[in-house]
Amino acid sequence: MKATMLYGAGDVRFEDVAKPTIQKPTDAIIRLAASCVCGSDLWPYRGAQPVDGPQAMGHEYCGVVEAVGDAVTSVKPGQFVVGSFVLSDNSCPHCKYGFQSSCEQREFMTGAQAPLARVPLADGTLVALDQHPDEDLIPSFLAVSDVYGTGYFACDAAGVKPGMTVAVVGDGAVGLMAVLSAKQMGADRIIAMSRHKSRQDLALEFGATDIVAERGEDGIAKIRELTGGVGADAVMECVGMEESMKQAIYGARPGGSIGYVGVPHGVTFDGQELFFAQRQMLGGPAPVRRFLPDLIDSVLKREINPGKVFDLEIPLADVAEGYKAMDERRAIKTLLRV
Amino acid sequence: MKATMLYGAGDVRFEDVAKPTIQKPTDAIIRLAASCVCGSDLWPYRGAQPVDGPQAMGHEYCGVVEAVGDAVTSVKPGQFVVGSFVLSDNSCPHCKYGFQSSCEQREFMTGAQAPLARVPLADGTLVALDQHPDEDLIPSFLAVSDVYGTGYFACDAAGVKPGMTVAVVGDGAVGLMAVLSAKQMGADRIIAMSRHKSRQDLALEFGATDIVAERGEDGIAKIRELTGGVGADAVMECVGMEESMKQAIYGARPGGSIGYVGVPHGVTFDGQELFFAQRQMLGGPAPVRRFLPDLIDSVLKREINPGKVFDLEIPLADVAEGYKAMDERRAIKTLLRV
Known part of the structure; x- marks a missing residue:
C-alpha cells in the first residue's frame, strides 16, 4: 500500500x-x-x-x-x-x-x-x-x-465551568476546538484571539462571543478591557510559543487557570514570576x-x-x-x- | 518605642x-x-x-x-x-x-x-x-x-481532599504547617520529607504518616516506592529552590497537583518538561x-x-x-x- x-x-x-x-x-x-x-x-x-x-x-x-x-x-x-x-x-x-x-x-x-x-x-x-x-x-x-479531544482537554485542564469568562489563545485548529469545547462546557463569555477573518468567523460559529485581534501586550490589555480590568477565569493556550504563553498567563486573572495544550517550543517560566502571577497551570498531551x-x-x-x-x-x-x-x-x- | x-x-x-x-x-x-x-x-x-x-x-x-x-x-x-x-x-x-x-x-x-x-x-x-x-x-x-495560613494555602492550591495521599517538601515551619493542614483537610497518607529528628517528630505529631529523609532523585524514588510506583496525589512545596521544586513535581503523579508557597529563588521551569510531566501547579503568596x-x-x-x-x-x-x-x-x- x-x-x-x-x-x-x-x-x-x-x-x-x-x-x-x-x-x-x-x-x-x-x-x-x-x-x-x-x-x-x-x-x-x-x-x-x-x-x-x-x-x-x-x-x-x-x-x-x-x-x-x-x-x-x-x-x-x-x-x-x-x-x-x-x-x-x-x-x-x-x-x-x-x-x-x-x-x-x-x-x-x-x-x-x-x-x-x-x-x-x-x-x-x-x-x-x-x-x-x-x-x-x-x-x-x-x-x-x-484535535477536538485536545481542545476539550485544554478546557478541562483550565477547569472551565458554566458561566465562566474564558479566553482562547491561538486560532489554529486546536484553538478553534477549544472555543467549541468551552461552549459545550457552558462558558458564558468566550474570547477568541485571532487575526484571520476566516478563523474569526469559524470561532464565532463555534461559540466565541468576542474576538481579539491584538497580540502580545496589546492582546493582554484587550482581554483586561473586555473583562472589566480583571482577566479571564480560564485561558486555553493552544500554540506553545513564549509570546502565546505570556498572553495566556496574563490574560487570566490571579487565581485563574491556564490549560496549555500547544507543545511548548522554546518556552521557559521564571519561578518567581509565576509565583507572584498566581495562576493555576495544567497542560500536556491530552x-x-x-x-x-x-x-x-x-x-x-x-x-x-x-x-x-x-x-x-x-x-x-x-x-x-x-x-x-x-x-x-x-x-x-x-x-x-x- | x-x-x-x-x-x-x-x-x-x-x-x-x-x-x-x-x-x-x-x-x-x-x-x-x-x-x-x-x-x-x-x-x-x-x-x-x-x-x-x-x-x-x-x-x-x-x-x-x-x-x-x-x-x-x-x-x-x-x-x-x-x-x-x-x-x-x-x-x-x-x-x-x-x-x-x-x-x-x-x-x-x-x-x-x-x-x-x-x-x-x-x-x-x-x-x-x-x-x-x-x-x-x-x-x-x-x-x-x-505560617499556618501559608501551609494551609499550599494544601488548598494543591487541592488536598479527604482520602488523598500527599507529600510535603520542606521541613521548615511552613512545611510542618502544611502537614498539619493536610491532616486538617483529611488527607489519608501524609509523607513528610525531613532529615532532622526534631522536625520529623513534630511532623509525626502534626499528622505525618511517613517520613522520607532522602533528597533529590533518591527522595523522588522513595515517594514513588511508598506510593506503589505512582506518586502522590498532591505535593506541597515549601522551600522555593530548584531541587525542592523538582522533588515536588516528580513526587506527584501525572495529573497530580503541586501547591508551591516557598518563594522561588533561582527556579526556572522548562515549558516542554512541565508539559510532558503533566502536573497541575498553583502557587503564590497565600x-x-x-x-x-x-x-x-x-x-x-x-x-x-x-x-x-x-x-x-x-x-x-x-x-x-x-x-x-x-x-x-x-x-x-x-x-x-x-
Missing part, C-alpha cells in the same frame, strides 16, 4: 510501504475512514523538530477494525472504532486517574496517514460504536481522536481516551460538529499538498480522503 | 523608632500580643535578597486594636484581631474570588517585630474576635496570620484572609494547635538571637514576647 512518510523538513512523500500487520497480541489493524494532518505534524515539517530518517506520519484516526491480536477482547473485526492519538492500556493507575496520556505503557500513534494502520494497545485505546455511523459524521469522529465515550456520544447526537474544523478536503495521495496548505496557512486543517 | 530593623545581611538591630501613627483613614494601630520571625525574613538576612537601607521587619501579627482611622468600620479599639501578612481591601474582584494576596490594593505588612504596628487597609485585612482569647492560644493566632475566619474558629475550638511550631520563645528585645537561631537551624520558628 501507499502511505505518508516524512523524510525531512518540507519533504513529505506518499510512497509504497509494507502493509501493517499484527505485531503483538494487543494490536489491532484498522482501515481508516479518513485521515488528516495535525498542527503538530508541522513542527518536524518546518524543521523545528529533528527528523531521524523517514518517519511514518499520522496519528488521528477512526475506521473499521480489520484484524485483532489474540489478546484483544473489547473490539472485533468489522466494528467502527475511534481511538486516541495516545495509545494507553487504560488500566494502569495513571489511566484510572484519567491521565491516559501518561499511561505507564504510553506510546504515540503513528502511520495513520495511510489506508491501513496498526493500533497498539487496542483494548485500552479504541472505543467501538454500536453501529457504523452516518458518513457525514466521519470528520467529527476523526476530530475527536485528537488524555483523549478519558473523554472519548462522552464526545462520541455528543457527535452521534449531533450536539457538536467538530468536523467543521476541516476546511480542506483532498485525496490521501495528495497529502504533501495538505501539509503545504496548512504550513502556508491556506488551510486550518486538511482532511485526507482514503 | 524600640523595634526591629534590618540594616543588611546578618545585621538585625532592635532600636528606637517613632511610634506608628494613623497615616490614612483606612489604617489601624495594633498592640501586638506576640510577634515572630518568618522563614522569609531569612532571605534578606542571609543576603539572598537585597536590603535597601534599614528595613522595618515583621509581618506576622495578632493583638489588640489601639486606634483606627476615620474610615475604619469593622474593627474598633479594644478588640483582639488577627490579620494576614498580605494587606488587602477584601472587596476588589480578586479578593472576591478569594485571592486577596493579589488584591488590587495589595501591600505587604511590615514593622510587626515591634510592640505596636500600623495595619493599612484595616477593614479588609483584620478579623476581630468576639472576645479576647485565652493566653495559651496566642501562638496559634500568630501562626494563623502567615491569600490568608480567605481562610482566616475558619482557621480562627478552629483555633478557638482547639481543633488545631499550629502554635506548636514555635520551638524557641525569647523576649522581643533579643530578636537578633531569634534570627540567628533560625538561620543556624537551631530553631524551627522563633516567637518573640512583646
Whole structure:
C-alpha cells in the first residue's frame, strides 16, 4: 500500500510501504475512514523538530477494525472504532486517574496517514460504536481522536465551568476546538484571539462571543478591557510559543487557570514570576481516551460538529499538498480522503 | 518605642523608632500580643535578597486594636484581631474570588517585630474576635496570620481532599504547617520529607504518616516506592529552590497537583518538561484572609494547635538571637514576647 512518510523538513512523500500487520497480541489493524494532518505534524515539517530518517506520519484516526491480536477482547473485526492519538492500556493507575496520556505503557500513534494502520494497545485505546455511523459524521469522529479531544482537554485542564469568562489563545485548529469545547462546557463569555477573518468567523460559529485581534501586550490589555480590568477565569493556550504563553498567563486573572495544550517550543517560566502571577497551570498531551465515550456520544447526537474544523478536503495521495496548505496557512486543517 | 530593623545581611538591630501613627483613614494601630520571625525574613538576612537601607521587619501579627482611622468600620479599639501578612481591601474582584494576596490594593505588612504596628487597609485585612482569647492560644493566632495560613494555602492550591495521599517538601515551619493542614483537610497518607529528628517528630505529631529523609532523585524514588510506583496525589512545596521544586513535581503523579508557597529563588521551569510531566501547579503568596475566619474558629475550638511550631520563645528585645537561631537551624520558628 501507499502511505505518508516524512523524510525531512518540507519533504513529505506518499510512497509504497509494507502493509501493517499484527505485531503483538494487543494490536489491532484498522482501515481508516479518513485521515488528516495535525498542527503538530508541522513542527518536524518546518524543521523545528529533528527528523531521524523517514518517519511514518499520522496519528488521528477512526475506521473499521480489520484484524485483532489474540489478546484483544473489547473490539472485533468489522466494528467502527475511534481511538486516541495516545495509545494507553487504560488500566494502569495513571489511566484510572484519567491521565491516559501518561499511561505507564504510553506510546504515540503513528502511520495513520495511510489506508491501513496498526493500533497498539487496542483494548485500552479504541472505543467501538454500536453501529457504523452516518458518513457525514466521519470528520467529527476523526476530530475527536485528537484535535477536538485536545481542545476539550485544554478546557478541562483550565477547569472551565458554566458561566465562566474564558479566553482562547491561538486560532489554529486546536484553538478553534477549544472555543467549541468551552461552549459545550457552558462558558458564558468566550474570547477568541485571532487575526484571520476566516478563523474569526469559524470561532464565532463555534461559540466565541468576542474576538481579539491584538497580540502580545496589546492582546493582554484587550482581554483586561473586555473583562472589566480583571482577566479571564480560564485561558486555553493552544500554540506553545513564549509570546502565546505570556498572553495566556496574563490574560487570566490571579487565581485563574491556564490549560496549555500547544507543545511548548522554546518556552521557559521564571519561578518567581509565576509565583507572584498566581495562576493555576495544567497542560500536556491530552488524555483523549478519558473523554472519548462522552464526545462520541455528543457527535452521534449531533450536539457538536467538530468536523467543521476541516476546511480542506483532498485525496490521501495528495497529502504533501495538505501539509503545504496548512504550513502556508491556506488551510486550518486538511482532511485526507482514503 | 524600640523595634526591629534590618540594616543588611546578618545585621538585625532592635532600636528606637517613632511610634506608628494613623497615616490614612483606612489604617489601624495594633498592640501586638506576640510577634515572630518568618522563614522569609531569612532571605534578606542571609543576603539572598537585597536590603535597601534599614528595613522595618515583621509581618506576622495578632493583638489588640489601639486606634483606627476615620474610615475604619469593622474593627474598633479594644478588640483582639488577627490579620494576614498580605494587606488587602477584601472587596476588589480578586479578593472576591478569594485571592486577596493579589488584591488590587495589595501591600505587604511590615514593622510587626515591634510592640505596636500600623495595619493599612484595616477593614479588609483584620478579623476581630468576639472576645479576647485565652493566653495559651496566642501562638496559634500568630501562626494563623502567615505560617499556618501559608501551609494551609499550599494544601488548598494543591487541592488536598479527604482520602488523598500527599507529600510535603520542606521541613521548615511552613512545611510542618502544611502537614498539619493536610491532616486538617483529611488527607489519608501524609509523607513528610525531613532529615532532622526534631522536625520529623513534630511532623509525626502534626499528622505525618511517613517520613522520607532522602533528597533529590533518591527522595523522588522513595515517594514513588511508598506510593506503589505512582506518586502522590498532591505535593506541597515549601522551600522555593530548584531541587525542592523538582522533588515536588516528580513526587506527584501525572495529573497530580503541586501547591508551591516557598518563594522561588533561582527556579526556572522548562515549558516542554512541565508539559510532558503533566502536573497541575498553583502557587503564590497565600491569600490568608480567605481562610482566616475558619482557621480562627478552629483555633478557638482547639481543633488545631499550629502554635506548636514555635520551638524557641525569647523576649522581643533579643530578636537578633531569634534570627540567628533560625538561620543556624537551631530553631524551627522563633516567637518573640512583646
